[in-house]
Amino acid sequence: xxxxxxxxxxxTPALRDGITALWADVSNAGGAVGFVPxxxxxxxxxxxxxxxxxxxxxxxxxLVGRDEEGAVAATAFLTLNDHRLMRHWLWLYTxxxxxxxxxxxxxxxxxxxxxxxxxSVEGVEAIxxxxxxxxxxxxxxxxxxxxxxxxxxxxIRVAPDDDRDDIVMLLRL
Numbered sequence: 001x002x003x004x005x006x007x008x009x010x011x012t013p014a015l016r017d018g019i020t021a022l023w024a025d026v027s028n029a030g031g032a033v034g035f036v037p038x039x040x041x042x043x044x045x046x047x048x049x050x051x052x053x054x055x056x057x058x059x060x061x062x063l064v065g066r067d068e069e070g071a072v073a074a075t076a077f078l079t080l081n082d083h084r085l086m087r088h089w090l091w092l093y094t095x096x097x098x099x100x101x102x103x104x105x106x107x108x109x110x111x112x113x114x115x116x117x118x119x120s121v122e123g124v125e126a127i128x129x130x131x132x133x134x135x136x137x138x139x140x141x142x143x144x145x146x147x148x149x150x151x152x153x154x155x156i157r158v159a160p161d162d163d164r165d166d167i168v169m170l171l172r173l
Contacts, residue, residue: 023096089126
């Protein structure tokens with residue numbers, strides 16, 4: 001069964017808690033979404049709050065995927081550029097699918113739905129994202145049509161003596 005996606009859902013405490021739990025579960029399973037394990041919901045909340053403020057200010061949109069039981073199973077944040085020379089593309093942040101749903105094609109569904117959402121934004125012609133090297137995420141995004149357009153070697157330090165490349169990828173819509 002596929003996920004059900006919703007763009008710009010009403011934000012409720014249950015949704016907030018669902019995203020926080022998803023983010024913690026993905027991080028603790030080794031997902032490259034801004035943290036390294038172990039991480040707690042309390043550590044994640046400030047980062048989620050930054051996304052929520054951007055949504056409230058009209059600078060970001062939330063895409064949520066729910067499983068057949070209605071639980072938050074996937075997310076992505078589409079963040080608009082406010083710089084006058086860069087309004088023709090947006091950022092895709094915090095792309096996550098719950099570990100229990102890995103391998104079901106839900107990641108590709110999420111990326112396709114995010115691209116459709118970006119196409120619905122007037123004037124947006126491309127999506128940019130970054131990913132952590134050494135995780136295979138760049139191969140996944142390439143399989144979804146993204147092209148690597150930049151790489152900063154050793155820009156991400158996940159642990160002492162474990163630096164990873166910061167890879168910039170782009171999808172033209």
